[in-house]
Amino acid sequence: MVQDAEKPSRKPRADSIRNRELLLEAAKAVFSAGGSGASLEAVARAAGVGIGTLYRHFPTRDALFEAVYRREVEQLSDLAVTLAATTPPEEALRRWLQATVELAATKKGMLAALELAAEGRAELYAYSSDRMQAAAGTLVARARAAGAIRADLSAEEMLRAVLGLVGAWYRSGTPGWQDTVRRLVDVFVDGMRAGA
Amino acid sequence: MVQDAEKPSRKPRADSIRNRELLLEAAKAVFSAGGSGASLEAVARAAGVGIGTLYRHFPTRDALFEAVYRREVEQLSDLAVTLAATTPPEEALRRWLQATVELAATKKGMLAALELAAEGRAELYAYSSDRMQAAAGTLVARARAAGAIRADLSAEEMLRAVLGLVGAWYRSGTPGWQDTVRRLVDVFVDGMRAGA
DNA sequence: TGTTATACGGAGGATGCCTCCGTTTATCAA
């Protein structure tokens, strides 16, 4: 967590910063059009840089995802704070999960980023993961304290479950899946309440 | 659905039948070891046939999956019949879903086959899809008739939801995920009951 | 046993992943 007092060496090169930006923009566009599995060479091409440059900035596909969707994760994180402050526990939890679904539905590729954040590789790409876990954790703890949901289910488990639901529909390409998933998330939250 | 009265031309060549069998066996082994994304060329190699032969018998990866895991799907289908005849509605539904989870957990690659069966490409690879839908449909209809579960959720939706849950954990590689998923499926079923 | 429909096999074109390293360039100090 410590923000290493970096070597005060040189300041970063201007072309490096510019290319990083170009890559992020291109990646957003390419993933948006072609899904999270789109070719990284296509991203580099779209950014107008060499493939080597892409890999230098983002050593893995996952790293690129995390960077591209960082902003959206922050939105969700902020939303959790707001909801926790203004809305009854169970309702807050429900709304936040629905918002997560919404975001994943809107931004193609976002789902992959969220799955990353909820899944195993958490140690490697920690930032988004931390934010999401913290957000979910707050809401779950609050609902639990209010006795609104069962206690034998961690925030992490809940989050991954919901993302799993989304993923199943997302990948199926069923038109209008959003409404269905909304309903399923409600069922799931009902289930969490049932065992309280 | 009509089983085309095939042209009474020749009988199929013996080598063709044999190779098909070899491919299925090899595929089972290779998918089991390497997961559902394993190389098809590896399968052909393991079967001792050319890659062209593999593609002639199974034009897509999905077709191969469906063929490999057909037997397992039939088991699930049979189980549904048994449970429907011997167990109270809600309990039967719950047990069948858990059995599905179990199977997906045991046989690597099975999950991919089930997802296929539950997902969009149903028209193309209909057999497994039909069996699964029928099995789930029976149990859901029965539970619904008994007033044990809410009515605004189709069997298909339920099945896909559960497979989504499994998939999220399966892909994360968390050790011991089976127990967690079992618990989550229970939560989900509780949720279905809650809205009855 | 000859004819022929069928099936076989693998070369080959295409795409994508990722690494490596010779070349270019932005920064900084003189």
Add this chain to the structure above:
DNA sequence: TTGATAAACGGAGGCATCCTCCGTATAACA
């Protein structure tokens, strides 16, 4: 301004698939 040099660039190239195509081999049938 002008080197010197650390840092970044780019893309060729090795490897792994995917899938198609078509010349060759062979099982079925008469």
